Amino acid sequence: MPENFFTVxxxxxxxxxxxxxETVLVHGGTSGIGSVTIMLTKIFGAKVFTTVGSVEKIKVxxxxxxxxxxxxxxxxxxEKIAExxxxxxxxxxxxxxxxxxxxxxxxxxxxxxxxxxxxxxxxAPKEVKFNAING
Numbered sequence: 001m002p003e004n005f006f007t008v009x010x011x012x013x014x015x016x017x018x019x020x021x022e023t024v025l026v027h028g029g030t031s032g033i034g035s036v037t038i039m040l041t042k043i044f045g046a047k048v049f050t051t052v053g054s055v056e057k058i059k060v061x062x063x064x065x066x067x068x069x070x071x072x073x074x075x076x077x078x079e080k081i082a083e084x085x086x087x088x089x090x091x092x093x094x095x096x097x098x099x100x101x102x103x104x105x106x107x108x109x110x111x112x113x114x115x116x117x118x119x120x121x122x123x124a125p126k127e128v129k130f131n132a133i134n135g
Contacts, residue, residue, distance in 0.1 A: 004032040007118065008040055012094060016114045020045035022091035025081060025108065027051045027101060029061040029069065033118055037094050038064040046092075049084060051077050081108040089113055103127075 012018050024041045028034040029050030042048050042065035050066045052058055053073050061069045070080045081090060089110035095101055096119035105115050 001032075004036040005040075007033055008036045008094075011116045011118060012037060012041065012092065013044075016092050016094075016116050018044065018046060018092055021047075023047045023049065023085060023110070024092045024094065025049045025051070025077070025090045026094040027077075028096045029064070029066055030057045031096060033094070033096055034061075035064055038066050041092075042066075049081060049090065051097075078104040078108050085110070092116060094118060 012024075018024065018041060024037070024046045026034050026037040026041075026048065027050070029038055029052050034050060038048050038050060038061060048066050049068045049070065050061050051070045051072045052061050053071065055071070058069045058071060068080070068084055070077045085108075089108045091110050091113050093105045093109055093113065093115045095105055095115065095117050098117065098119065102117075109115055
């Protein structure tokens, strides 16, 4: 448990400089890192979006404080974030997944947004398309 809190604090607050009233998307919202990210960012006044992979996990992520929960099995998170933010994107993305999420993260990050790559569960992306950067 302490490792989860340290990882989130160091990456999201110290490196990522998250501020009150900003928006956050955390992938894997019911994982250890994801759960702590939802709780801490919500406590510090952020609007929190998350991705999960089942109906049961939607309930868990909502109970942790997520404002919007996206089931990546049935919804495209990039489309949902565009909808939720009126195409402005999110200020911070916390990604444990990697792989095909990386390019979508660049697509949905707000102008001056930060992408915190904590893990690569799906491996490294085959290529990164920096021209997708929002703003």
